[in-house]
Amino acid sequence: MNQSVPLTNLQTRDISSVLHPYTPIHRLGEIGPLVIERGEGVFVYDTQGRDYIEGMSGLWCAGLGFGDEEMIDAATEQLRTLPYYHLFGAKGTESAIELAEKLKEIAPVPMSKVFFTSSGSEANDTQVKLAWYMNNAKGRPNKKKIISRMKAYHGVTVMSASLTGLPYNHIGWDLPVDRVLHTDCPHYYRFGQDGETEQEFLNRIVGSLRDLIEREGPDTIAAMIAEPIMGAGGVIIPPAGYYPAIQALLDEHDIIFISDEVITGFGRTGNWWGSQTVNMRPTTISTAKQLTAAYAPLGAVMVPEDIYQAYVDHSKQIGTFGHGFTYGGHPLGCALGVKAIEIYQKRDIIGHVRSVAPVFEARMKKLTDHPLVGEVRHCGLVGAVELVADKATKRSFDPKKGVGAQCAKFCEENGLIQRAIVDSIAFCPPMIITEAQLNELFDRFEKALAACEAWVS
Ligand code: PLP
Secondary structure, eight states: OOTTSOOOHHHHHHHHHOOOTTSOGGGHHHHOOOOEEEEEBTEEEETTOOEEEETTHHHHTOTTOBOOHHHHHHHHHHHHHOSOOOOGGGOOOHHHHHHHHHHHHHOSSOOOEEEEESSHHHHHHHHHHHHHHHHHHTTOTTOOEEEEETTOOOOSSHHHHHHOOOGGGTTTTTOOOTTEEEEOOOOHHHHOOTTOOHHHHHHHHHHHHHHHHHHHOGGGEEEEEEOSSBSTTTOBOOOTTHHHHHHHHHHHTTOEEEEEOTTTTTTTTSSSOHHHHTTOOOSEEEEOGGGTTTSSOOEEEEEOHHHHHHHHHHHHHHSSOOOOOTTTTOHHHHHHHHHHHHHHHHTTHHHHHHHHHHHHHHHHHHGGGSTTEEEEEEETTEEEEEEOSBTTTTBOOOGGGOHHHHHHHHHHHTTEEOEEETTEEEEOOOTTOOHHHHHHHHHHHHHHHHHHHHHHO
């Protein structure tokens, strides 16, 4: 916040009462809060009436933008009919049944059952518990470790934050818990060694996963979890051939592959699922965010029939399947999930993503000439621009300088909301964005980048 401008009443009240997630809270009064009042299409407006293009769909989730009348009508109708019910103790609701059926229809591999949660973190937490439950059911009580990757983001509950591979989710939080192993991040630009080709890099990191599995013992490892494209780690797209190579290792050792499609589901990468875009064959899937286009909180885990049968066997012995959340499968979330999928289909949102993706790509590529830009990464309508201190050597800025955060601040001043992931600026605009709006987004970003260049020099 520009301290010469007095804080509004809402900003003052916010500072005195709200604990903000993912915020340097010691500097809250300096950097914000930016209080958002309303949204329309790809724009949000603050309490002063200033417009911002929401270049991140909020938190990678509001894929249909803001104020969609069909979504609002679906929510209103559901609230009138049944504002709350649950699925515990063999209860059901029409919206949960319909959404589970629709998810099975569009799943990238045959799925048998859908378990609903309220968030992506709960979905991934559930995945781990289900993997443990399955292996107990199969009489393999030692097969419990979960492999994740450095820079992965899988959420913030105790287990999902442990799966996450980012320092600020571990340091100071007594995490990760044991049974979680982190393997290499598949980012060639950052982790490729001097003189190493992309193929050599790929061979090295797949070899290191093989070593990890052998060292730990395949009989102790239940699952590997991966975002098809890493989101909050910096929008990292692995080299071609990465997933098939990993898949072969996991198959060899009977390790299930959990696809965390919380960001990449529902058209974001130009296909229904990110796993389809990157040639990954999941055993089970986590989803949330664009599942309801963020009009209500909801997450889901999809599992295939053979795995479901293991739960049934175990439930026979134990008596009940002891897992579930009060708001998992909330009728409002499920009704909005059904409506969102219907809209994605009837408005051909995936076709739209594919048709505007070349503009996204072209404007991203144009940024590579900028002196601060080390690498641009993009797929469908998700991407990132990595800012560097030295293009030739790929040297990063001193993290204490906070260049990414400052660049995001300049975006805000230019009417654009982007997210800084250390020094990468992430892009994930609502999937309904038009070509003209995409160009406007990048015009605003270029102004922010120019301000950032002047600021660093
Ligand atoms: N998985 C991925 C890939 C995510 O990007 C996120 C959130 O950004 C999560 C899981 C956690 O989801 P939630 O914030 O709904 O708990």
